[in-house]
Amino acid sequence: MDGRGILRGLAVTFKHFIASYVDDFRRLGKRYFTQEGVLYRSSPQVEGVFTIQYPEERRPVPENFRFIPFLVYDEGPNGEKEIRCTACGICAKVCPPQCIWIVRAHDPETGKPLKKPAEFYIDVDICMNCGFCAEFCPFDAIIMDHDYELATYDRFATNVFDINRLLKPASYYQQIRPTQYALKAAEREKKAAAKAARRGKAA
Amino acid sequence: MTTLVTVPELETRFAGVMTPDTRKGYEGYIVDVQHLKDFAKALRDEYGYDYLASLTGVDYLPEGKMEVVYHVYKSTGGPGLVFKVQVPRDNPVVPSLVDIYPGANFQEREAWDLLGIRFEGHPNLRRILLWEGFWGHPLRKDWREPYFEEEGKPYSSRWPEGKHFHHEDRNPFGKNVDYPPGFDPYTWEPETADEILYQAVLKRSEIRDDLRTERVVINLGPQHPSTHGVFRMIVTLDGETIVALEPVMGYLHRNHEKIGERNTWIMNIPYTDRLDYISAMANNFGYVLAVEKLMGIQPPERAEYIRVIMAELTRIVNHLWAIGFLLNDLGAFFTPALYAIEERELILDVFEAVTGSRMMNNYFRFGGVARDIPEDAWKKLVELVTDRLPRKVDELDRYLTESELIKSRTIGVGVLTAEEAIALSTSGPVLRASGVPYDVRRADPYSIYDRFDFDVAVRYHGDVYDRYLIRIDEMRQSLRILQQAIRDIPDGPIMAGKPQYQVRVPPGEAYGRVEAPKGELGFYVVSTGKPNPWRYHVRAPSFVNLTALETMCRGHKIADVVTILGSIDIVLGEVDR
Numbered sequence: 001m002d003g004r005g006i007l008r009g010l011a012v013t014f015k016h017f018i019a020s021y022v023d024d025f026r027r028l029g030k031r032y033f034t035q036e037g038v039l040y041r042s043s044p045q046v047e048g049v050f051t052i053q054y055p056e057e058r059r060p061v062p063e064n065f066r067f068i069p070f071l072v073y074d075e076g077p078n079g080e081k082e083i084r085c086t087a088c089g090i091c092a093k094v095c096p097p098q099c100i101w102i103v104r105a106h107d108p109e110t111g112k113p114l115k116k117p118a119e120f121y122i123d124v125d126i127c128m129n130c131g132f133c134a135e136f137c138p139f140d141a142i143i144m145d146h147d148y149e150l151a152t153y154d155r156f157a158t159n160v161f162d163i164n165r166l167l168k169p170a171s172y173y174q175q176i177r178p179t180q181y182a183l184k185a186a187e188r189e190k191k192a193a194a195k196a197a198r199r200g201k202a203a
Numbered sequence: 204m205t206t207l208v209t210v211p212e213l214e215t216r217f218a219g220v221m222t223p224d225t226r227k228g229y230e231g232y233i234v235d236v237q238h239l240k241d242f243a244k245a246l247r248d249e250y251g252y253d254y255l256a257s258l259t260g261v262d263y264l265p266e267g268k269m270e271v272v273y274h275v276y277k278s279t280g281g282p283g284l285v286f287k288v289q290v291p292r293d294n295p296v297v298p299s300l301v302d303i304y305p306g307a308n309f310q311e312r313e314a315w316d317l318l319g320i321r322f323e324g325h326p327n328l329r330r331i332l333l334w335e336g337f338w339g340h341p342l343r344k345d346w347r348e349p350y351f352e353e354e355g356k357p358y359s360s361r362w363p364e365g366k367h368f369h370h371e372d373r374n375p376f377g378k379n380v381d382y383p384p385g386f387d388p389y390t391w392e393p394e395t396a397d398e399i400l401y402q403a404v405l406k407r408s409e410i411r412d413d414l415r416t417e418r419v420v421i422n423l424g425p426q427h428p429s430t431h432g433v434f435r436m437i438v439t440l441d442g443e444t445i446v447a448l449e450p451v452m453g454y455l456h457r458n459h460e461k462i463g464e465r466n467t468w469i470m471n472i473p474y475t476d477r478l479d480y481i482s483a484m485a486n487n488f489g490y491v492l493a494v495e496k497l498m499g500i501q502p503p504e505r506a507e508y509i510r511v512i513m514a515e516l517t518r519i520v521n522h523l524w525a526i527g528f529l530l531n532d533l534g535a536f537f538t539p540a541l542y543a544i545e546e547r548e549l550i551l552d553v554f555e556a557v558t559g560s561r562m563m564n565n566y567f568r569f570g571g572v573a574r575d576i577p578e579d580a581w582k583k584l585v586e587l588v589t590d591r592l593p594r595k596v597d598e599l600d601r602y603l604t605e606s607e608l609i610k611s612r613t614i615g616v617g618v619l620t621a622e623e624a625i626a627l628s629t630s631g632p633v634l635r636a637s638g639v640p641y642d643v644r645r646a647d648p649y650s651i652y653d654r655f656d657f658d659v660a661v662r663y664h665g666d667v668y669d670r671y672l673i674r675i676d677e678m679r680q681s682l683r684i685l686q687q688a689i690r691d692i693p694d695g696p697i698m699a700g701k702p703q704y705q706v707r708v709p710p711g712e713a714y715g716r717v718e719a720p721k722g723e724l725g726f727y728v729v730s731t732g733k734p735n736p737w738r739y740h741v742r743a744p745s746f747v748n749l750t751a752l753e754t755m756c757r758g759h760k761i762a763d764v765v766t767i768l769g770s771i772d773i774v775l776g777e778v779d780r
Binding site for chain 1: 472538587603
């Protein structure tokens with residue numbers, strides 16, 4: 001009990017204290033408010049201050065990052081929205097907190113069910129961001145978003161997303177998840193080719 | 204994977220009293236209620252099954268039976284044994300095993316609270332997670348929650364005619380709850396409930412003859428920064444010395460298990476993240492193991508390695524957090540905690556890049572993991588494990604371990620002897636700091652832990668200081684495992700078979716146990732072959748470890764309670780479930 005343990009501990013704190021200044025000087029002008037600085041401060045090499053000054057600075061989110069899902073549409077040749085969703089209901093069935101509601105569309109003349117949704121709701125107050133819907137969607141039609149800034153003033157009026165709010169273009173999907181987009185597109189192409197081959201054989 | 208055994212000797216000795224459980228998919232023995240205590244005593248004293256891991260009940264509504272399930276193990280390691288008693292559902296009375304296995308205390312109270320099984324001879328059979336005036340026992344199969352919609356998910360109102368509605372509109376508040384007859388929530392006053400509580404504590408604090416002093420009852424919490432959440436301790440004091448202590452919990456109770464029984468099998472994985480939210484992937488691990496055992500599938504090699512890597516990183520995250528906040532409780536306000544959390548941040552970055560979320564990972568699947576590790580995340584992980592983390596653990600050690608202030612506050616405080624630790628069913632760092640080298644990874648290996656070269660960390664004094672030291676030791680061992688796993692990880696698939704959104708789970712029962720950072724985490728699941736589990740029980744390490752809190756605190760000063768609680772390392776999401 002001679003106080004040496006405390007001194008050794010204080011030396012560690014002092015080192016941290018000095019290191020934060022040393023690092024600030026070494027990376028003067030590059031450490032704060034630059035993309036490079038933000039990346040450095042979340043890398044395994046970082047010494048000194050870790051803090052990222054949100055919202056002035058933002059840490060880029062990794063591709064796998066998941067937040068509230070959105071629905072993908074492809075842009076048709078005349079700019080129309082081709083919704084990928086076929087209203088198969090897998091996302092609604094696998095959703096753990098059951099926050100997805102889907103109304104399947106029906107043919108107005110024959111009354112037969114169509115392969116597209118008439119209405120699509122996600123109650124984002126209930127959504128737990130687990131990502132099952134996107135993971136098990138066979139059509140790559142529902143994707144987890146990267147946009148995490150959804151604060152609102154009134155939850156009842158704004159937090160049940162309908163189909164218009166949920167739809168986002170495929171180009172946005174490609175932009176936030178390039179690897180996954182390429183992978184799934186290749187898979188779809190392969191499937192389509194196999195189908196065409198089968199059809200060719202049958203004919 | 205957890206293994207269970209049968210003991211032929213027992214069968215001849217207790218012939219007529221116990222029968223092997225012959226239901227399809229079930230294991231172990233069914234014991235006569237009248238002979239339960241003799242059986243348990245023999246098991247503990249003569250056959251060495253001295254560690255009661257899990258105790259829970261199952262409501263078999265169609266058969267009109269209540270079943271109590273006991274999982275016992277030897278504290279020296281090896282496979283365990285399961286036995287059950289069956290009682291009629293309308294009057295379920297079972298003799299209490301608290302005097303044989305003191306660790307049954309809270310678990311029996313939980314079974315009484317949630318299932319209404321009365322344990323005769325229990326010293327303090329009161330509700331534990333719900334409040335005293337609660338009406339009914341919610342885990343019974345015929346009990347319905349206030350926002351009840353259907354017996355099991357997925358709900359038919361979601362598709363194909365899924366018009367959105369708010370639950371509150373369907374079941375308006377005030378009309379959605381059952382009250383006991385003659386009860387009015389607006390005129391009711393909670394005095395009686397607290398009175399029962401205080402009596403329960405005072406009963407245990409006997410007055411000494413030589414000096415007549417008055418006992419003081421103090422409430423610590425539920426709103427108190429030291430309790431790591433909403434947790435309350437009622438302590439009886441003799442001067443400043445603690446005579447008795449009663450933990451009061453359940454403020455965060457959401458009946459995780461009832462939700463789990465409404466869910467389909469796969470839906471439970473993200474829910475397990477929310478148990479011990481500091482170490483989400485360890486929870487995934489336990490649940491997935493239990494269900495995989497029922498399904499009889501084995502994940503591919505690469506998936507096993509990824510699982511181990513993630514589970515060990517989770518352990519480091521958890522111990523960094525635990526040490527940081529233990530120091531906070533000691534009064535070193537936030538400097539050590541933030542140094543520890545800085546490293547945790549970097550690990551969480553890896554988690555985010557791999558799983559998509561920093562804390563609620565939802566990463567494990569039945570038969571594998573959700574996705575492979577991306578290249579940049581792998582690079583960061585390797586750098587962390589081989590270079591940065593070992594350095595930072597050493598720094599933390601240098602910073603704190605020899606500090607005289609910490610030593611004087613923690614050495615000799617909150618002592619739990621090895622015998623007490625086993626008897627009270629503590630697990631994890633609490634058990635190992637008391638000199639019992641029991642680690643599920645070694646004692647009952649699961650996944651691929653038998654391939655790695657690591658030591659089971661053990662310390663012998665059983666005080667707060669040793670519980671701190673053991674966490675440093677365990678981080679070093681975890682790093683050893685990680686370095687081996689990174690070296691040996693093979694290429695290959697990460698999923699056995701195709702990912703399925705509806706899994707078929709054959710009827711039967713399974714108990715999956717893992718060494719979670721806080722102790723033994725067990726999942727007891729019963730399947731009837733339907734899409735939803737019939738029973739889903741969580742043996743939460745923080746919850747069971749709290750059984751030992753009173754033993755640790757008795758005789759110490761009131762200021763030490765905060766330290767002792769911090770050294771158990773509880774997370775209320777798991778305690779209250």
